[in-house]
Amino acid sequence: MSTTTVESKHSAALDAAETGDAHLITVTLRVRRFNPEVSDQVVWVDYEMQMDPKERVLDALHKIKWELDGTLTFRRSCAHGICGSDAMRINGRNRLACKTLLKDINPEKPITVEPIKGLTVLKDLVVDMEPFFQAFRDVMPFLVTKGNEPTRERLQSAEDRARFDDTTKCILCAACTSSCPVFWNDGQYFGPAAIVNAHRFIFDSRDEAGEQRLEILNDRDGVWRCRTTFNCTDACPRGIEVTKAIQEVKRALLTRRF
Amino acid sequence: MQIHKYDTVIVGAGGAGMRAAIEATKRSRTAVLTKLYPTRSHTGAAQGGMAAALANVEEDNWEWHTFDTIKGGDYLVDQDAAEILAKEAIDAVLDLEKMGLPFNRTPEGRIDQRRFGGHTRNHGEAAVRRSCYAADRTGHMILQTLYQNCVKEGVEFFNEFYVLDLLLAEVDGVKRTAGVVAYELATGEIHVFQAKAVIFASGGNGKFYKVTSNAHTLTGDGQAAAWRRGLPLEDMEFFQFHPTGIWRMGILLTEGARGEGGILRNKDGERFMERYAPVMKDLASRDVVSRAIYTEIREGRGCGPEGDHVYLDLTHLPPEQLDAKLPDITEFARTYLGIEPYTDPVPIQPTAHYAMGGIPTNVQGEVLTDNTTVVPGLYAAGEVACVSVHGANRLGTNSLLDINVFGRRSGIAAAEYAATHDFVELPENPDSLVVELVERMRDANGGERVTDIRKALQETMDANAMVFRTEQTLKQAVSDIAALKVRYKSISVQDKGKRYNTDLLEAVELGNLLDLAEVLAVSALARKESRGGHYREDYPTRDDVNFMRHTMAYREVGEDGEESIRLDYKPVVQTRYQPMERKY
Amino acid sequence: MPAGTLYRGREGMWSWVAHRVTGVLIFFFLFVHVLDTALVRVSPQDYDKVVATYKNPVVNLMEYGLVAAILFHALNGLRVIAVDFWSKGPKYQRQMLWSVVGIWVVLMAGAFYPVLQHSLHDLFGS
Amino acid sequence: MSAETHNPVDAADAADGGVTPFGPDNPAPFIEPPRARTKRTPRATRTNFEMYGWLFMRLSGIVLVVLVLGHLLIQLVLDGGVSKIGFAFVAGRWANPFWQLWDLAMLWLAMLHGANGLRTVINDYAERDVTRTWLKWLLYAATVFTVLLGTLVIFTFDPNIQ
Numbered sequence A: 001m002s003t004t005t006v007e008s009k010h011s012a013a014l015d016a017a018e019t020g021d022a023h024l025i026t027v028t029l030r031v032r033r034f035n036p037e038v039s040d041q042v043v044w045v046d047y048e049m050q051m052d053p054k055e056r057v058l059d060a061l062h063k064i065k066w067e068l069d070g071t072l073t074f075r076r077s078c079a080h081g082i083c084g085s086d087a088m089r090i091n092g093r094n095r096l097a098c099k100t101l102l103k104d105i106n107p108e109k110p111i112t113v114e115p116i117k118g119l120t121v122l123k124d125l126v127v128d129m130e131p132f133f134q135a136f137r138d139v140m141p142f143l144v145t146k147g148n149e150p151t152r153e154r155l156q157s158a159e160d161r162a163r164f165d166d167t168t169k170c171i172l173c174a175a176c177t178s179s180c181p182v183f184w185n186d187g188q189y190f191g192p193a194a195i196v197n198a199h200r201f202i203f204d205s206r207d208e209a210g211e212q213r214l215e216i217l218n219d220r221d222g223v224w225r226c227r228t229t230f231n232c233t234d235a236c237p238r239g240i241e242v243t244k245a246i247q248e249v250k251r252a253l254l255t256r257r258f
Numbered sequence B: 001m002q003i004h005k006y007d008t009v010i011v012g013a014g015g016a017g018m019r020a021a022i023e024a025t026k027r028s029r030t031a032v033l034t035k036l037y038p039t040r041s042h043t044g045a046a047q048g049g050m051a052a053a054l055a056n057v058e059e060d061n062w063e064w065h066t067f068d069t070i071k072g073g074d075y076l077v078d079q080d081a082a083e084i085l086a087k088e089a090i091d092a093v094l095d096l097e098k099m100g101l102p103f104n105r106t107p108e109g110r111i112d113q114r115r116f117g118g119h120t121r122n123h124g125e126a127a128v129r130r131s132c133y134a135a136d137r138t139g140h141m142i143l144q145t146l147y148q149n150c151v152k153e154g155v156e157f158f159n160e161f162y163v164l165d166l167l168l169a170e171v172d173g174v175k176r177t178a179g180v181v182a183y184e185l186a187t188g189e190i191h192v193f194q195a196k197a198v199i200f201a202s203g204g205n206g207k208f209y210k211v212t213s214n215a216h217t218l219t220g221d222g223q224a225a226a227w228r229r230g231l232p233l234e235d236m237e238f239f240q241f242h243p244t245g246i247w248r249m250g251i252l253l254t255e256g257a258r259g260e261g262g263i264l265r266n267k268d269g270e271r272f273m274e275r276y277a278p279v280m281k282d283l284a285s286r287d288v289v290s291r292a293i294y295t296e297i298r299e300g301r302g303c304g305p306e307g308d309h310v311y312l313d314l315t316h317l318p319p320e321q322l323d324a325k326l327p328d329i330t331e332f333a334r335t336y337l338g339i340e341p342y343t344d345p346v347p348i349q350p351t352a353h354y355a356m357g358g359i360p361t362n363v364q365g366e367v368l369t370d371n372t373t374v375v376p377g378l379y380a381a382g383e384v385a386c387v388s389v390h391g392a393n394r395l396g397t398n399s400l401l402d403i404n405v406f407g408r409r410s411g412i413a414a415a416e417y418a419a420t421h422d423f424v425e426l427p428e429n430p431d432s433l434v435v436e437l438v439e440r441m442r443d444a445n446g447g448e449r450v451t452d453i454r455k456a457l458q459e460t461m462d463a464n465a466m467v468f469r470t471e472q473t474l475k476q477a478v479s480d481i482a483a484l485k486v487r488y489k490s491i492s493v494q495d496k497g498k499r500y501n502t503d504l505l506e507a508v509e510l511g512n513l514l515d516l517a518e519v520l521a522v523s524a525l526a527r528k529e530s531r532g533g534h535y536r537e538d539y540p541t542r543d544d545v546n547f548m549r550h551t552m553a554y555r556e557v558g559e560d561g562e563e564s565i566r567l568d569y570k571p572v573v574q575t576r577y578q579p580m581e582r583k584y
Numbered sequence C: 001m002p003a004g005t006l007y008r009g010r011e012g013m014w015s016w017v018a019h020r021v022t023g024v025l026i027f028f029f030l031f032v033h034v035l036d037t038a039l040v041r042v043s044p045q046d047y048d049k050v051v052a053t054y055k056n057p058v059v060n061l062m063e064y065g066l067v068a069a070i071l072f073h074a075l076n077g078l079r080v081i082a083v084d085f086w087s088k089g090p091k092y093q094r095q096m097l098w099s100v101v102g103i104w105v106v107l108m109a110g111a112f113y114p115v116l117q118h119s120l121h122d123l124f125g126s
Numbered sequence D: 001m002s003a004e005t006h007n008p009v010d011a012a013d014a015a016d017g018g019v020t021p022f023g024p025d026n027p028a029p030f031i032e033p034p035r036a037r038t039k040r041t042p043r044a045t046r047t048n049f050e051m052y053g054w055l056f057m058r059l060s061g062i063v064l065v066v067l068v069l070g071h072l073l074i075q076l077v078l079d080g081g082v083s084k085i086g087f088a089f090v091a092g093r094w095a096n097p098f099w100q101l102w103d104l105a106m107l108w109l110a111m112l113h114g115a116n117g118l119r120t121v122i123n124d125y126a127e128r129d130v131t132r133t134w135l136k137w138l139l140y141a142a143t144v145f146t147v148l149l150g151t152l153v154i155f156t157f158d159p160n161i162q
């Protein structure tokens, strides 16, 4: 492993908000870097810095980018777990950098940061999301209704609404799909995120294309490839019970047939 | 350089952009350029709800909604636009429902509604349940639903394309829209999109504040591109500070929390809003509540060792209610503060939230180049635009409404324009400005760091152009920004590559923020009154005689290449509501 | 370690890895087992000769391993089926896995003497 | 920044033992996963094969619990464990059609279950289509052979072979 180290003294500006810096700790971020414009090799680079343990991994990445090495590249936007930009592998597990506090992941040891698995790495932590969104688009992720539109809203009981509540929370961050061992080797698999989004409509009482979506997921690369490894459920930053949703789709397929 | 040709080009894939895209795609060949994947847009962060007088749970009508919007905007609202907003709100919500948006439901299966700041029955009598919502994820559901429908309609997206320039061409002495120029993040390539009609829907610009609910990517690129091309910006001094951001982080805790019964308390545990707004209390409009919080803090009744925040108290609400109605914000408190909202109050402080101002448009979304003239083929909608339905202060839930109503209107208008007009010839070297900008940034090797300048900008904006402003603080802001603009000229960009050069783009974005911050400060300095979100301690009252008018800021470039800002004013459209004193 | 670190999956992932490994292992054993059993069609002597090697302590120990593999695969297979068909299965998958491991340990302890008694006798006398 | 700061650019250079041939206009190939989904991927394999396969795994699994564990119990645990096993023992057991059926069911179910399981494994790991096809044919051949051989043995077993 080729590891280089970059160190920083903490910036005065960042802790202007805090009084004193007794609470600051030294953390090392070990980032897996790849820049095709420089080398075809992956390198691990250690960055050492002073951080407040209550800060997020995203803050640490920003500190690197803004103060140590502007070439470090990653996606981010909202910084509070709502946009799904910054799914990455932190200490070996998929998480959102903006939802992971340093103190919760043992900052005593170097914290490893790598791109999510199973998608083409384009630069540092940036991966190609196209195959992921392709799978999403392939499951007809939109409401389909027949007949005339009602003048007012379609009625839906609170229970019917609750039936698919869990899967409406998805932010398409890909943490689940890229944690799935089946997906890593065989990117042909639809992956949990696509199934979650199909589930959201299959179980929506207003929708009338459940049958078609089920047929799509009955495919060779559909739900039956799931081996219930639960990595997706563990990884989902929105706390969606992904595996449960997948099982519900499988059962819906079975009951449809029998 | 690559050249693409589309009838309609939409810049931005947030709520406004995608609502427009759904209409435009049906009517014309449309491309959507977005610097983020559509579902990463900040509309997804909106929590509380979307206003519409559906009257599903109690008596309500769109006239009351119009009135509340006008009063909430401290009468700076253009009343014809507010009427459209309130009237079309009902269909906007129903349309979203039909597109599949999973709203919370009443026991009868209708769309449920809840209370929100400033929304009242019968012109201010009492709070009314007008906000249609899906837990505290309304924006998320809107964004997802619109994206889903874009997939359904087969909308063509160009993801991670940064629009950096707007192309206008003079035809027969009239400035007309020719297209836009974009920078492709993945490759560093520059693309020219020739278009008959262009819609800007690129969102807000809150990132020049330090404590803000806005995403890192809300850097006002659209406003700045228009600004650079000589188009005016309207009412930029009006920036909304949302009362309840998580202390120091600025992450938003929706007003819906107070709509559900949450209470603001100072260090003595007092429900201080009773003193400031006897009728609406914690649900007074946002500017009022934010000022009240800062007044408490200034007068020594703030909480914590430094007395720099107050509490949002949800502990008297049943946990089941919090779980059902406010699941996300309670999780934020747990994740980021380690606080359990069931049992402990949450420390909050006002957070920079929403730009009321922006690119001036009429009610069709057509962009104005002065008080009355439209730029043929150019449209704007959403937070980037100023219609103006929000006036001096936006009511909660009116923005999600705004993006849907005016997103739709501009989408239809733009496509129809495209259907009846021809392409305007591209200017020579259409990409020259962007090429120059990108080259300059890539080669930037000065001694200044982008971070330092951005931090300094945020510090000065927080200190001098926040909730309370005075002549002195604003002058400070203006001179600080001027100094920062000088420093900005000698920045350095470390990443010299082409692929995913976010280092370069952050530098470009900082340039946009600096421009817009300057407009804000200069406009604010000239507005010697207090109105809505703009509060001058040296002029604490509203001055309808001199300032019942919109600010129009223009960028002037002198003979010597020296830039300056010229301010002009535009009358407010009043139809039926006469300005009154604003009390909650 | 230039490529990447191992994914730190939790119980679900590791139980699947074990399930897969044991499944493949059993399959190959079964293949061999059918071949050797087929010898009964050829001649009793040959069959007995092969079976005799099963009585060798080393092979006997491997047999214990095989029992371990089959037992785990079978028990975890039942867990997977529960996850599939019981609506609360996904919620309790972790508890079920630890139950599987518990039962597996007990059964393996119970099978220790019966399976290995022959070798134990051979090695340590009776 | 401290004095020991290294630019990872240099680090990468160093790792490669000097200047690399790559640059902004001549980038290295991206790091690809084994296989990626494309627009063409969903070829709508409109059959229920995967579903039946999945269901078969569960059903056969349940039956196999009884058959295999019963088998193990008899063979390895009861009556002195493995030491009793010999031609005579087998002959004794297969004299009874019940045990013949038991072993036949076990053979078929376990082989099909195992083969289908292995098919999944091959689908997951074989990166190239050619490899996958070859491995699967190998698997099917081995399975058919084993199942037929086993069946033959059980049915044509002759206790008095000599």
Ligand SMILES: Cc1cc2nc3c(=O)[nH]c(=O)nc-3n(C[C@H](O)[C@H](O)[C@H](O)COP(=O)(O)OP(=O)(O)OC[C@H]3O[C@@H](n4cnc5c(N)ncnc54)[C@H](O)[C@@H]3O)c2cc1C
Binding pocket: B011, B012, B013, B014, B015, B016, B017, B033, B034, B035, B036, B037, B038, B041, B042, B043, B044, B045, B046, B047, B048, B049, B050, B051, B138, B139, B161, B162, B163, B164, B201, B202, B203, B204, B213, B214, B215, B218, B221, B222, B252, B254, B353, B354, B381, B382, B383, B384, B396, B397, B398, B399, B400, B401, B403
């Ligand atoms: C935390 C939070 C909570 C809120 N809650 C509510 C609420 O409850 N109710 C309510 O009514 N309002 C709420 N608002 C306000 C409302 O959400 C926003 O004003 C509204 O969503 C803005 O939508 P938009 O489509 O204009 O912009 P955005 O959703 O911000 O989208 C901007 C789009 O433009 C693109 N873009 C930007 N720059 C470029 C460029 N240079 N080139 C190409 N593309 C570009 C981006 O990629 C993005 O797709 C909230 C706002 C925040 C921050």
Ligand code: HEM
Binding pocket: A226, A227, A228, C016, C019, C020, C022, C023, C024, C026, C027, C028, C030, C070, C073, C074, C075, C077, C078, C080, C081, D057, D058, D060, D061, D062, D064, D065, D068, D069, D110, D111, D113, D114, D115, D116, D117, D118, D120, D121
């Ligand atoms: C004893 C009772 C058994 C039970 C209850 C059982 C159960 C299961 C189940 C439920 C699966 C599906 C797992 C999934 O889809 O994730 C499975 C997979 C498998 N089984 Fe069994 N099985 C048993 C015996 C066997 C035997 C005897 C063999 C060998 C011939 C075997 C080989 C396999 C293989 C290779 C797999 C595929 C593993 C994978 O895809 O990860 N199993 N088993």
Ligand code: SF4
Binding pocket: A084, A169, A170, A171, A172, A173, A174, A175, A176, A177, A192, A193, A196, A235, A236, A237, A238, A239, A240, A242
């Ligand atoms: S299901 Fe969860 S992990 Fe997967 S994409 Fe959606 S939010 Fe992300």
Ligand code: F3S
Binding pocket: A176, A179, A180, A181, A182, A183, A191, A192, A225, A226, A227, A228, A229, A230, A231, A232, A233, A242, A243, A246
């Ligand atoms: S990680 Fe993969 S195997 Fe199934 S349970 Fe989740 S999809």
Ligand code: FES
Binding pocket: A075, A076, A077, A078, A079, A080, A081, A082, A083, A084, A085, A086, A087, A096, A097, A098, A099
């Ligand atoms: S930055 Fe939006 S989810 Fe992390």
